[in-house]
Amino acid sequence: MDLKDAANQLGVHYQTAYQWVREGKLRAEKIGASYNVDEEDLRQLIQQRSKPAPPPPKVKVRDWHQQKEKLLGHLLRGEELQARSQVQRLADGNVSVVEICEQLLSPALAEIGERWAEGSLTIAEEHRASAIVERSLANLMLSPAGRPKGVVVVATPPGDEHSLPATMATAALRNNRWITHHLGTQVPADDLVKISKDTGADLVVLTVTNPQALQAAKSLEKRLEEEGIPYLTGGMGSRLGDLLAAIEAKSWTNSSSNALSEEPHAQRRDERSAHGTENSLRN
Numbered sequence: 001m002d003l004k005d006a007a008n009q010l011g012v013h014y015q016t017a018y019q020w021v022r023e024g025k026l027r028a029e030k031i032g033a034s035y036n037v038d039e040e041d042l043r044q045l046i047q048q049r050s051k052p053a054p055p056p057p058k059v060k061v062r063d064w065h066q067q068k069e070k071l072l073g074h075l076l077r078g079e080e081l082q083a084r085s086q087v088q089r090l091a092d093g094n095v096s097v098v099e100i101c102e103q104l105l106s107p108a109l110a111e112i113g114e115r116w117a118e119g120s121l122t123i124a125e126e127h128r129a130s131a132i133v134e135r136s137l138a139n140l141m142l143s144p145a146g147r148p149k150g151v152v153v154v155a156t157p158p159g160d161e162h163s164l165p166a167t168m169a170t171a172a173l174r175n176n177r178w179i180t181h182h183l184g185t186q187v188p189a190d191d192l193v194k195i196s197k198d199t200g201a202d203l204v205v206l207t208v209t210n211p212q213a214l215q216a217a218k219s220l221e222k223r224l225e226e227e228g229i230p231y232l233t234g235g236m237g238s239r240l241g242d243l244l245a246a247i248e249a250k251s252w253t254n255s256s257s258n259a260l261s262e263e264p265h266a267q268r269r270d271e272r273s274a275h276g277t278e279n280s281l282r283n
Contacts, residue, residue, distance in 0.1 A: 025045070
């Protein structure tokens with residue numbers, strides 16, 4: 001058959017098929033001013049194109065500290081495009097969202113929080129860095145192909161305005177094929193219960209960063225338990241990888257981190273946790 005008919009069967013433009021002939025991807029015999037394609041060669045190419053492409057090889061990060069220092073510089077200088085590009089390159093290299101969060105984003109943000117607590121950074125500079133990280137995470141929210149594992153609702157309790165832990169949990173869950181409803185911060189109990197039931201959620205994940213919101217978190221846990229809705233709560237010091245492992249194993253039994261039983265610490269430490277480190281579900 002001629003090249004035009006071959007292109008139609010391949011579902012591509014004639015010029016694309018011609019380029020494949022030039023590159024040797026499609027065998028063709030030139031007869032006069034036209035090209036003739038053998039049906040067997042065409043069939044083999046169609047079969048080859050129908051096979052799923054293998055995943056890209058995973059990038060091996062040799063020095064996470066160096067990566068963190070590079071990102072930290074971008075965040076301190078407000079270089080959003082460079083910071084987002086660095087994160088995206090790792091994601092494109094098949095590095096997991098959990099690894100990116102635990103090895104790169106969390107350590108960089110923790111250092112920014114420490115600098116704020118020491119007085120070497122302003123609140124505006126800390127907020128700028130956090131906002132850049134949040135927008136970097138937005139690019140990692142895509143769900144891979146495959147059957148969903150279940151439905152999760154992610155939220156923070158009233159009194160906690162810190163969104164990054166919940167955003168990280170959402171990115172990690174979606175990356176692992178969980179349908180995830182991210183509700184953001186300060187979600188009232190009635191609304192949380194309603195949307196959990198409406199979506200048929202298998203689990204509610206609560207993230208708590210601000211010690212002053214611990215009582216509200218306990219109240220939410222009690223309400224969810226009364227409604228028969230399973231939950232997991234990550235407090236300060238919880239690891240994102242541990243949370244995800246518990247969810248993947250479906251080993252939740254309405255549990256929360258030890259942080260929810262702790263009394264609030266000194267005010268300065270509370271402020272540092274609130275504005276800077278946001279350790280919940282990250283470190």
